[in-house]
Amino acid sequence: MNFPTKLKIAVVGTGAIGAYYGSLLAQAGHEVHFLLRSDYEAVKANGYHVQTPKAKFHLHPVNAHNNTADIGPCDLVVIALKTTANAIFPEILPPLNSPGKTVFLTLQNGMGNVEKLGELFGLENVVAGLCFVCVNRTAPGVIENYMPGYIQIAEASGTARERTQALAKILQDSGTECKVSDSLERALWCKLCWNVPFNGIAIAAGGITTDKIMQSPPLRILAEKLMRELQAAAAAYGVSISEKFIEGQFTVTDGMGPYKPSSLIDYWEKRPVEVESIWGEPLRRGLAKGIPMGNLDCLYHLLDHLVRAKA
């Protein structure tokens, strides 16, 4: 399939990630429609103010909507909802779909997202984008990107193909680095090797930044044990994660200083934490293959409790 030069795009989930990439795509000339809830009035009135390390722009006016029926079928649907809201997919996404034409790109965290979209629209119409980026919504309609990073995209089924490359080019042309992966399975397990230990321990160890994890001998050990369990589970799904990759997670984190993982910020601000997609789903997948995942099991249940207790 080929994308038209100018896409009609819906952005569903307009927290930092959705607002940021949606604004970039709009700024690049695409027809971007944003589904907004709490920021609807602010964005409708004042548009998006986007700040990146290299640039600053003001997107105004913005195609702001409060329901998807008003948007109608799109070429591309960018989904950046919290995974805790995935249950509303069947309610809000169908009006955006033009069967056989619409591509659904989920920029969400963790596992289980492409499957839920696949049930509704066919897995062949779903692409996953893993975001390695640092972006915050500092006020309604105000988006700050601190570290440009990149998106790693992969087909929900099969390896990368022409459509994947075309989508990567669209993202790249909008100003974000985009890498194409041939294996979503690999991309997901690898990303979880960081998110599972560091997002999780940051909350479970009392609410601490990643430098505190790195400085604590027992927490470094725990982080590695969690990575080892993910490595074993990944292997059961045909994904080999190297020792060098595991070591690299520590090297990278050592360089991050007092970093607040996104789940920790969500937890502190009493927003939903993506417990199932980041910890629950990989746990269930590992256990389904008979992999001992006790460290993850314990962490998952503690987080599940802490998040409920905080809410």
Add this chain to the structure above:
Amino acid sequence: MNFPTKLKIAVVGTGAIGAYYGSLLAQAGHEVHFLLRSDYEAVKANGYHVQTPKAKFHLHPVNAHNNTADIGPCDLVVIALKTTANAIFPEILPPLNSPGKTVFLTLQNGMGNVEKLGELFGLENVVAGLCFVCVNRTAPGVIENYMPGYIQIAEASGTARERTQALAKILQDSGTECKVSDSLERALWCKLCWNVPFNGIAIAAGGITTDKIMQSPPLRILAEKLMRELQAAAAAYGVSISEKFIEGQFTVTDGMGPYKPSSLIDYWEKRPVEVESIWGEPLRRGLAKGIPMGNLDCLYHLLDHLVRAKA
């Protein structure tokens, strides 16, 4: 061996447990010497005030000492030190030992205590007493017992014998129920089936009482998973723990209300928490037998961190 009618007893470690049982033994007519640190002046001057659900007594004067050389060899040495202080055994215990005559009774928590005493004085001279009791030191020299409970004693090596029964009778005659067990291994794993999950989760889940654990679905699941790991480890050491026993831990805890496990109180009051004897040692013993103990592994490392961070 036979104990004399009136024993010379040293009590080493005079927190709530040591002070309570030592006072009962002194009240019963034995010559009891207390090794005191922070409460030395108060106890020397005012003795021990002991309150139980059934009685109240004032032990005065007390044989208060600040070093064991002044006490000299004893028939019985009752050790109620925090296990975090076990490294000082070689420094403080030898003056109390009359080789071949002195019995060392450790009333401490968790695993690894009899082995450390055995290295110094021979395992055949060591008896373990597991305390199922609720007793607090509410002020220097003031001991309050809320639930009389019982002590379960077992030989450090081999099954119960005449000496074990005699020691049980001495304890019983002092006013505490005492049960004799034929297997220390069994007694330890069984007690840990409560202490590991409930003392541990109470701290790791943010500092909560046991009723909050019981009311939280994920924490109940976690508690059971921890018990299952202990059950499997115990089996590897020849101890069969029944389903009924596991269920019973929940029933008992349901009846306890908003109970504060002793480790949680220690944690809150920034006193040493017995991380190694309650969580570290059973973990190492299970892993040594190839038992997957990931839930305990994670809990242990989180506790190790939390306790260090709080100190």
